[in-house]
Amino acid sequence: MISRQAGARIAIVGAGLGGSALGALLQREGFDVAIYEQAPRFMRVGAGIHLSPNLMRVLQLLGVHRQALLAGQEPAAFVNRRASDGELLYRLTLGNTASERFGATFVALKRGDLHAALMSAVTPGSVTWGKRLAGLDWRGETVELAFEDGSRAHADVVIGADGLRSRVREVLRGFEKPVYSGQVAFRGSYPRALLENLPVEDLTKWWGEHTFVLSYWLDRAREEFYFAAMTPQAEWPTDASSMPGDVDEMRSLFDDFHPDVRHMLARAPRDSVAKWALFERAPQFEFGNDRVVLIGDACHPMRPFMSQGAAMALEDATILLRAIKGSTEFGAAFATYAQHRIDRLGRVHRVSSANTFMRGPTEPDWVFGYDALSVGASTVLPPLHRTDRARAAYQLAGREFA
Ligand SMILES: Cc1cc2nc3c(=O)[nH]c(=O)nc-3n(C[C@H](O)[C@H](O)[C@H](O)COP(=O)(O)OP(=O)(O)OC[C@H]3O[C@@H](n4cnc5c(N)ncnc54)[C@H](O)[C@@H]3O)c2cc1C
Incomplete structure (x- = not known):
């Protein structure tokens, strides 16, 4: 078992939405984190994305909530209509009502603006760009990461946040094409x-x-x-x-x-x-072992019909951080993380596939009201507290901090 104490080194593969959020969360708690990303530099890729309150809570925790609010648009409502004639099927009021009901609001913005906000919370210099992971070996004293450029790095544990075609997942399970x-x-x-x-x-x-x-x-x-x-x-x-x-x-x-x-x-x-x-991928999620763990699309890619993929990656990051904080061993922390995520991910994956969420009158609280900062048994997963910085940022944006 690898102790998480005594300056343990954590490597994250992938500086996308989940990897940058998790890197920043761990760094704020004093962990030694190195992030390896295949892209040659930060790039604003992707189209639009909308951020539900369960995701916004994590941005609040990171203190980058205001950036998202200022870059994006806070919709007045999420309106669902029948395609043929526009008949109203279900209207969910957002804005202040969402903040009161779910603990945070909704924001729609460019994916690149969300990514930039997350990257701004990462310690400068802790991302190494142009490092495409080729292989991993966790059988020695440390985990060895081998990159396509021939270079190597070592860490005590590795977190695969390398998305839909995750190389970390492939090393763990063998190659399986995404479906x-x-x-x-x-x-x-x-x-x-x-x-x-x-x-x-x-x-x-x-x-x-x-x-x-x-x-x-x-x-x-x-x-x-x-x-x-x-x-x-x-x-x-x-x-x-x-x-x-x-x-x-x-x-x-x-x-x-x-x-x-x-x-x-x-x-x-x-x-x-x-x-x-x-x-x-099918919802038989691959979470990893006691030295290597997966988050986000690397672990559980799903159809985007509930717009919850990034939200799940940021919830994963928060629960994993809490599990690491609550345990003295990484292996135990990774098991706790998997145990706390499996039902939630399974349900969101299933409803996303069925594409039924908000098609008619809906109780959306189980999705949007989920609070990764506090959910679960607090003895195993200690709760996290949002910072004063986040509170100030939220007030600056002219809103009450929920
Ligand atoms: C059409 C569509 C619409 C969507 N809309 C929404 C939405 O509105 N709301 C929402 O919450 N979600 C939405 N999603 C889902 C969301 O975009 C993803 O679930 C989310 O980006 C997953 O984050 P991640 O960190 O796991 O992966 P990514 O953000 O994809 O990051 C993976 C990172 O790993 C890097 N990488 C990959 N391989 C390697 C390697 N071998 N070595 C080093 N680095 C590597 C990549 O370059 C990338 O930077 C949508 C998805 C689609 C397809």
Whole structure:
């Protein structure tokens, strides 16, 4: 068993959403953390993302909540409509009501802005860029990380936060291709002016029988409009996750939708749309062993139909931090973490796959009200307290800190 005391070295593979959040959380508690990322430098990749209150709580803890609030847009409500005629299926009031009900608010923004906020909480110099993990060996005194450039590094424990095609997972289990879900998403964004005065709600999901369209604003001023239009597609012809989207194909696939949606899709400029394959894995999660542990998409990639993938990665990070703080051995901490995550991840994975969440009257508290900072038995998982810094930041943004 590896003691977590006496300056133990923790290596995190992947400085994406989960890896940067976990790195920052551990560093704030004084742990010696080195993060290895394959990208040559920080890059603002990805389209829109919306942050539910269970994720926002972790940003509060990290003190970067205000950055997300200022970069993004706080929707007034999450509106669900029937695709054919726009009939209201379910409306969840957000803003102050969400803060009161769930303990934090909702924010929609560019994924790159969320990533930048998380990276700003990471200790400068602790991320080594351009390090693509090739192999891992945990049988010696330390865990050895081998990178594709031929270099090596050592740590007492390794956390795999390397996403959907995780190399850490592959070393643990052998190669298993992520499973194509049979669904694709056309995603795009464009300036408000192109909507030509069409009144657009802040955050809307339009539900067809097997297709749906999600739309929201990416910025506080409501200047950039974002949509994701999801539809079944029998096969995905390439190993790449995305390809340029054919707007004519997209428009014809959604031509039975309400005129407002058809208008939104029709206004998308030809070069502004990408088609994404949606991948997943079965919910038999791989959490790792007593020296190596997985979080986020490396552990449990799921269909994005509840928009909970990043939220699950940040919840994982918080529960793992609490488990490490509550144990003197890493192995025991990793087991505690897995034990506390399995039911939650299983349920979110299942409901995400079924794509039923908020299709009609819904009790969303089990998803959005989940508090990774305090949930679980406090003797095993000590609660974490949000910082005064986060409190001040929240007040600066003109809101009460819940
Ligand atoms: C269409 C779509 C919409 C979504 N919308 C939402 C949403 O609205 N809300 C939400 O919460 N979630 C959403 N998600 C899910 C969310 O984007 C992911 O679940 C989240 O990014 C997972 O975080 P992660 O840290 O596990 O992985 P990532 O953020 O993907 O990070 C993995 C990192 O590991 C690095 N890496 C990979 N391999 C190696 C290697 N061998 N060596 C070193 N580094 C490596 C990568 O470069 C990357 O930086 C959506 C997903 C999709 C596909």
